[in-house]
Amino acid sequence: MKKIFLSILIASNLYPCTGISIKSNENAYLQARTIEYGESNLNSKLIIVPKNHSFNSLLPNTKETGISWKSKYNFVGISVINERFIAEGLNEAGLNAGFFYFPNYGSLEKYNKKYKSKSLVDLQLVSYILSNFKSVEEVKQNIKNLKIVNIAYDKDNNALPTAHFRVADSTGANIVIEIIENGKIMIYENKVGVITNSPDYPWHIKNLNNYVNLRAGNANNFNVNNQEISSFGAGTAALGLPGDITPPSRFVRAFFYLKTMPKLNTKDSIFTAFHILNNFDIPIGVEFSNEHKEYIPKDILSATQWGSLSDLSNLEFYYKTMNDFSIKRVDLKNISFKEYKIINLNEEKQINDIKI
Template sequence: MKKTILSLFLMASAITYPCTGISLRTQNGDLVQGRTIEFGESNINGKIVISPRDREFKALTTEGKINGLKWKAKYGFVGASVVVDQFIGEGINEKGLNAGLFYFPHYGSLAEHEKSKANISIADMELVTWILSNFETVDEVKEEIKKIKVVNIGYDDKGKPLPTAHWRIGDVKGNNIVLEIVNNGEIKIYDNKVGVLTNSPDYEWHIKNLNNYINLYSGNANSFNVNGEELFSFGAGTGALGLPGDITPPSRFIRAFFYVNTIGEVENTKLAVNKAFHILNNFDIPIEIEFPKEYKGNIPKNVISATQWTAVSDLSNREFYYKTMDNSQIRKIDLKKIDFSSVKYQAFPMDKEKDNFLEINIK
């Protein structure tokens, strides 16, 4: 397993994971969190993971050694994995706590692993599992994260640590934060007031960058007359002229912010989940556009979209929704119907059948 994990992440370090996350609130203050996850180098083989209460964990540390932090799960959770089953990219636990990781190259900087502190160390790719299995609220996470050391999963052939992540965490009370670890282990926590997260640069930079787009608004620009010449909108949406459409993290942050903050009030969580998927559809990335012409012969044949899966969590109702690149049908897992005291740990493919088409028979 060690060789598989490291070889996949060494390969991944050369290409980006352009993930996009959004948060929607209902009129009652309920929180719904959604996100995409992208990878173009290979199929990340995402699985749905069901993890029970009282499951015992032992964390990985540098170079994939299983000699890190030990704990027993207080809570069961449902999540979507990345590459291997123990790496949860996004999930929700039975108490309504949601967490997910987002690629954070060049800015994330974790503490150097110390063998003497292995018992309080955990690999960055396992942090979501630790959060979901241990905590009920954001405040608990903020307090307990100070007591552990988050370390890299490994190093590249030049001795540099592999790129890490930053994390989005929300709870049923409506609290929503971004966790970033920089400067060799310095923990920074931000209230995610704008309800958006993408990738690098850091969260503070993205917030400042919003000021470059204060001219954008929903609807149409007003018509006006110049020396007898009437100027008018050709079609809908001229108030958003200048909204960036490329796939860089700053542009996706701006675009997601615009969508989240122009959709109007959301009456309930069912509508919020529906709207979240519609917004996230705008961030599906066709795999070919990520790569230069000379690379296109190397695009894996079993990856039909860089956006390999999209997930939405309804925190108040403890529901986890997802769709994949192979099947756009939205599927739901209701955590309230799972007995986490008796359910067995399991990880199964996100798609039973890779068929995105339903034939309608006409009689």
């Protein structure tokens, strides 16, 4: 257990993830995201979970366990650090859930042994949602029955940073769950189809007002005192689109790409979603200042370690990794779900020759 907590403690510094929501012209609902961590390999695995699989929650800084349950639904997901911590997944009912780092704003209720049987650590909330519920409405009705607590506390007894959560279903319902002020649960309808990290979701929506001028195409040419002022090239109507890797800038950029994306069939929407996510790849080393370059890890090629997409309407889960850009598909309709499985992601670094 100590090793798990140590890994979480180390990993609590950077998770700049970006999520987008797309509806195809065939009315398929897609939820895509990246996951970043630039300090070590997350050792992510593909996890296959059948119905009736037994779960129990870890508790902060103790060997005891909290809430126990059995899964009502089959689901697949990708873990981070430990197989119990599903960061993103899809269940057989078409419900999708994922967590996104939320430092300095997320604030969970402190663990109280009195509520041990109702307590669930934040990094297991996605597993709890996917294994128990079939719709966003069910999640909204039941999440307040839980005591969601931090995975651990540091040496000064400060809670480790937590996450906020995106949940969506095949009807198109899409919410962001944020837990603030020592356990106050806030639920927002995700109307713009974007999520990143801190600040809170309402702040990001207000910040979009700073970019009302952005649009696709070019700005209009104009003439001043017989001097023609014109565009250097394509895209001048988007001049001012922020390009840095901060959460507010990524939120604006993701919103702009979604707003300007044409309506496509489901297959093309899936490919386009991954192309949009490519804009949020973070090369390894960008987040390290000059005095910290010696700490750049040698075992990863990118801070963006994987990206995924859930097709909620057709029950398909897609992913690609930092070492293999080809898109893999897991069709939930073709899985027997006879047993719990942990499957390595394709982590082989390779370039394939084309045979001519």
